[in-house]
Amino acid sequence: xxxxxxxxxxxxxxxxxxxxxxxxxxxxxxxxxxxxxxxxxxxxxxxxxxxxxxxxxxxxxxxxxxxxxxxxxxxxxxxxxxxxxxxxxxxxxxxxxxxxxxxxxxxxxxxxxxxxxxxxxxxxxxxxxxxxxxxxxxxxxxxxxxxxxxxxxxxxxxxxxxxxxxxxxxxxxxxxxxxxxxxxxxxxxxxxxxxxxxxxxxxxxxxxxxxxxxxxxxxxxxxxxxxxxxxxxxxxxxxxxxxxxxxxxxxxxxxxxxxxxxxxxxxxxxxxxxxxxxxxxxxxxxxxxxxxxxxxxxxxxxxxxxxxxxxxxxxxxxxxxxxxxxxxxxxxxxxxxxxxxxxxxxxxxxxxxxxxxxxxxxxxxxxx
Numbered sequence: 001x002x003x004x005x006x007x008x009x010x011x012x013x014x015x016x017x018x019x020x021x022x023x024x025x026x027x028x029x030x031x032x033x034x035x036x037x038x039x040x041x042x043x044x045x046x047x048x049x050x051x052x053x054x055x056x057x058x059x060x061x062x063x064x065x066x067x068x069x070x071x072x073x074x075x076x077x078x079x080x081x082x083x084x085x086x087x088x089x090x091x092x093x094x095x096x097x098x099x100x101x102x103x104x105x106x107x108x109x110x111x112x113x114x115x116x117x118x119x120x121x122x123x124x125x126x127x128x129x130x131x132x133x134x135x136x137x138x139x140x141x142x143x144x145x146x147x148x149x150x151x152x153x154x155x156x157x158x159x160x161x162x163x164x165x166x167x168x169x170x171x172x173x174x175x176x177x178x179x180x181x182x183x184x185x186x187x188x189x190x191x192x193x194x195x196x197x198x199x200x201x202x203x204x205x206x207x208x209x210x211x212x213x214x215x216x217x218x219x220x221x222x223x224x225x226x227x228x229x230x231x232x233x234x235x236x237x238x239x240x241x242x243x244x245x246x247x248x249x250x251x252x253x254x255x256x257x258x259x260x261x262x263x264x265x266x267x268x269x270x271x272x273x274x275x276x277x278x279x280x281x282x283x284x285x286x287x288x289x290x291x292x293x294x295x296x297x298x299x300x301x302x303x304x305x306x307x308x309x310x311x312x313x314x315x316x317x318x319x320x321x322x323x324x325x326x327x328x329x330x331x332x333x334x335x336x337x338x339x340x341x342x343x344x345x346x347x348x349x350x351x352x353x354x355x356x357x358x359x360x361x362x363x364x365x366x367x368x
Contacts (some may be wrong), residue, residue: 001183001227004028004042004086006075011137011269012091012175014051019176036074042119048183049088051075072109076332087115089182089194094128094168095180114192125187125194127178134172134233135240145169145207145234149241152211163205167355172237174198200230214238218249221266221283256280259345263356271353278303278340278348285337285368292362294330298322307334315368322347335366336366 003020007013008029020027028042030053043049053071072090079086090113093106110126117124137143139150144167151158178196181187187194215225227231254261259277266272278284278301288310296305299340300322307316310333318328330336340346356364 001047002026002028002045003048003050003183004030004046005050005052006039006071007091010052011132011134011143012172013050013052014136015134015172015176016052016179019180023180029338039075040078040082043075044082044086046086047085049075049079050091050179051088052091072112072273075194076112079122080116080120085120085122087125088116089125089127089179092126092128094130097128105277124181126192127194127196129196130168130170130199132170132172132175134237137172139241144204145237146241148208148211149238152208152215153238153241153246156242158208160204160208163203163208165204166201167204167207169202169230170196170198171200171230171237173233198229202230210234211238211278221251221263221272223265223267223270224358256282256301266355271351272355274350274352276338276348276350278338280340280343280345280347282346283337283339286335287363287365288335289332289362290331291354293332293353295351296320296328296338297325299325299349300345301340301346303340303346303348304336305330305336305338307331307336308368309334310366335364335368337368 003025005013005017005020005027008017008027009031013029013031016283017027017029028046030039030042051072053075076088079088092110095106097107097279113124113126116122131144133143133145137146139146141147148158150156175196178188178194182194188197189195210224211234212232215238217223224231226235226237251262251264257279259279259282261274261276263272263274276284298320302319302321305318305320305328307318307330308314316334320326320328336346338346
């Protein structure tokens with residue numbers, strides 16, 4: 001399908017254009033640097049219009065009406081002149097319900113579109129978006145979430161006048177899924193308007209608290225609760241605002257002559273994940289647990305994992321190698337060790353069902 005997207009270089013526009021192209025559509029991208037002639041050409045050929053163009057922080061108050069209503073009038077005039085009855089989606093705002101310059105300009109744009117629909121028998125979809133968040137949103141502009149993520153990631157101050165203030169939030173990918181549904185004629189209708197069905201109501205305190213916890217996770221190795229959909233989406237958003245020279249972060253390597261042991265991730269309810277390096281000829285372990293259990297995955301080198309019950313002389317052996325990836329469960333009640341039998345470092349990923357607690361280690365040394 002040939003699709004016209006106005007405001008193509010804005011936050012929603014950039015995400016939408018990429019998504020439409022990935023879906024195999026031809027996208028006509030229109031933004032402020034394009035010419036009126038180009039817009040005219042696009043309106044002759046397009047089969048669907050996403051009108052995302054708008055103004056929300058102008059230098060002059062008059063620019064609200066120019067950007068949010070008069071441009072829409074020009075767009076509709078061209079579509080009408082070219083006898084193009086393509087469905088039209090309009091990006092409006094919940095501010096359209098308010099009596100302020102921005103809200104009045106958004107309401108005027110809505111009315112213009114509804115009147116055009118009645119006159120020309122064209123399908124129109126008006127979405128009153130709440131606060132949006134996600135990747136590629138400009139910080140320190142009109143998105144609190146973008147500003148919080150950008151500033152907190154850089155150790156800059158943020159301003160929260162009242163942590164109890166509540167925001168209605170829509171994540172960009174949820175919006176894009178709705179836009180694709182609208183394209184197929186399966187939009188989510190709410191009275192005279194359309195809406196994105198997934199909306200989160202969160203306070204400023206909840207939002208900033210989570211973002212600060214994301215920043216701290218590099219230090220305490222924690223992982224946020226990804227079973228909560230808002231937390232998962234906000235964490236993805238936060239990562240997109242990391243400084244480009246700070247994508248990586250160091251870990252504490254516990255090193256000795258035998259090799260090293262390094263924790264990667266610690267969770268409250270899913271245990272911890274670590275990497276163990278053993279030098280050639282080195283054996284590590286020789287202990288057992290009552291409740292703690294582990295999974296070993298050798299990713300490089302050759303080794304043997306041995307097991308023995310404390311009261312038995314029978315030793316079980318599992319030969320492992322980075323050439324054949326397999327997970328070895330470490331059951332409770334078996335003393336166990338891992339020996340490097342190769343000529344290079346033995347690298348093992350290890351998962352444990354609980355984070356190490358020095359006050360309750362549940363670790364009892366006994367040679368296999």
